[in-house]
Amino acid sequence: MTIAVLGGAGYIGSHTVAQLIKAGEDVVVLDNLITGHRRAVDPKARFYQGDIRDYHFLSQVFRAEHIDGIIHFAAFSIVPESMKDPLKYFDNNTGGMITLLEAMHEFGIQHIVFSSTAATYGEPKMIPIKETDPQVPTNPYGESKLAMEKIMHWADVAYGIHFVALRYFNVAGAMPDGSIGEDHHPETHLIPIILQVAAGTRDGLQIFGDDYPTKDGTNVRDYVHVVDLADAHILALAYLQAGHPSDAFNLGSATGFSNLEILEAARKVTGKPIPATIGPRRAGDPSTLIAASDKARTVLNWQPHYDNVEAIIATAWQWHEARPEGFGDKR
Numbered sequence: 001m002t003i004a005v006l007g008g009a010g011y012i013g014s015h016t017v018a019q020l021i022k023a024g025e026d027v028v029v030l031d032n033l034i035t036g037h038r039r040a041v042d043p044k045a046r047f048y049q050g051d052i053r054d055y056h057f058l059s060q061v062f063r064a065e066h067i068d069g070i071i072h073f074a075a076f077s078i079v080p081e082s083m084k085d086p087l088k089y090f091d092n093n094t095g096g097m098i099t100l101l102e103a104m105h106e107f108g109i110q111h112i113v114f115s116s117t118a119a120t121y122g123e124p125k126m127i128p129i130k131e132t133d134p135q136v137p138t139n140p141y142g143e144s145k146l147a148m149e150k151i152m153h154w155a156d157v158a159y160g161i162h163f164v165a166l167r168y169f170n171v172a173g174a175m176p177d178g179s180i181g182e183d184h185h186p187e188t189h190l191i192p193i194i195l196q197v198a199a200g201t202r203d204g205l206q207i208f209g210d211d212y213p214t215k216d217g218t219n220v221r222d223y224v225h226v227v228d229l230a231d232a233h234i235l236a237l238a239y240l241q242a243g244h245p246s247d248a249f250n251l252g253s254a255t256g257f258s259n260l261e262i263l264e265a266a267r268k269v270t271g272k273p274i275p276a277t278i279g280p281r282r283a284g285d286p287s288t289l290i291a292a293s294d295k296a297r298t299v300l301n302w303q304p305h306y307d308n309v310e311a312i313i314a315t316a317w318q319w320h321e322a323r324p325e326g327f328g329d330k331r
Contacts, residue, residue, distance in 0.1 A: 002026040002066055003237065006052055006100070007073030008045065009036025011182045012115065012171060016071060016230035018042050018180065023234065028065050030058075031074070037327040040180050052096045058103040069111040069237045070104065072097075075148075078188050079119065079139045083283045086140035093144035094151070101155045109161075111240040112152065113233050116165040116248070118222075118289045120146040127256070128222075128292035131167070131248050139284030149248065156246045164236040168251035169222035169291050171229055173312040174319035181319030182226075183326030190262060191223075191313060195320040198272040205274060207259045209281035212288075218259035220288040222252035225306035225315070235300040249300060252291025253307050262309065269313045 003020055007013040008029030013036065020027045027045040030052065041047055046065070050057035052074050061067075075093040076082070082089045104112065119142030120135045137143040152163040172191040174181030182192045196202035210217035232251050240246075257265070267274050296302040306312050 001068045002028060004028045004030060004061070004065070004067045004070045005045075005073065006030045006070060007036065007075065007115075009033060009038055009041050009047075010073055011184070012226055012229055013073040014040035014042075014180050015175060015226045016073070016233050017045050018175060019227065019230040019234060021045060028061065028067065030061060035184065037183060039327045040183075052100050053092065055099050055103060058100065059106070062103055062107040062109065067107070067109050069113070069241060070100075070109060071113045071233050071237060072100065073115045075115065075145070077117070077141060079141050079284050080188070080282050082139050082141035082144070089140045089144045090147070093141075094147045097148040097151055101151065101159075101161060104161055105155070105159045111237060112161065112163045113236045113240070114148065114152060114163055114165045115233075116149055116167045117142060117145045118167050118169045118250070118252075118291065120149065120167060121289070123286045124289065127288055128254055128290045129250065130292045131250055131295055138286060153246070162240050163246045164240060165248040166232060166236060166251055167248060167291075168224055168229060169289055170224070171226050172223050173225040173227065173306060173315040175227065176315055178318050178322050181316060181323065183323075190259060191266065191316055192320070194263060194266045194274060195270070195313075195317055197274050198266065198270040198317070199320050199324050201324050205263065205276040206279040207263070207276055208279050208285065210278045211281070214258055214287055216258050216260045219285060220256040220258045220290065222254065222256055222290045223262075223309055223312055224252050224304065225312045228304035228306055232296060232300065232302045235302055239300055247299070249296040250291040250293045251296055251302070252293045253304065254291060254293055255307070256288060256290040257309055262313075265310050266313050266317075269310055270317055
């Protein structure tokens, strides 16, 4: 079986590629390397550099490779940037999905696992969030991903392209052996920013807002380890290939940690003081996002191994200590 991982040179994508290779699968990676790193891709995977908005590129790859299923990570994902440049997000994310589904229909590829997001829910009315709760995004990033889910639904109705949308929350951690980890430029995620401060490659941490209606006034998020997340995508593809219908699943730990709690956990793991200041809120940031992930655990038999936030941070710290400059250049 040949699986195409779109965005497979990115953070979550590269870990999913590594887990697929470990499981003995034949893997093809498609990535434009705008945010991904060629060095993050397992050498056993065949790599094609190009953009999924380019139908000619997709056609060339799908003609050369007999693709049995697709795992799709190729999207922009920075909430503040989406607020400043929404059309960039609709062009790349939503537009890319349309081109991809056109190519899948043309080449008879009928299974896709899609990296969706908790941002499709917006500001939730109830915690924890269930898959059946209203999806009312508060930022263009979440709106673009919700549009992608709806487009997949109608492609399923019309063409029989079955999908699983995985809506996940904050992803963190690194491969336990330290071989790959998180490396964004610029970095916008809380845990790697904290660890950059601990490693001395960043001067200090700014926490955005301390006046949210939460236990300590800072944002509360649900954290899931990147390897557990990768495994869920593989289980979701197996679910589709077993003949099950399209569906959506939340992925998370069902436990919320505030930004200040994450900071204290990182101080404990690293033994570093990690100076921090409080800044204004960021536009589009919901106060609390915590997943009800019992559906994924029951239906997909997803069994995450990292439910302890300190253990998640510890794997990320091992990566940051070993590779303070990340992967280096894109080659």
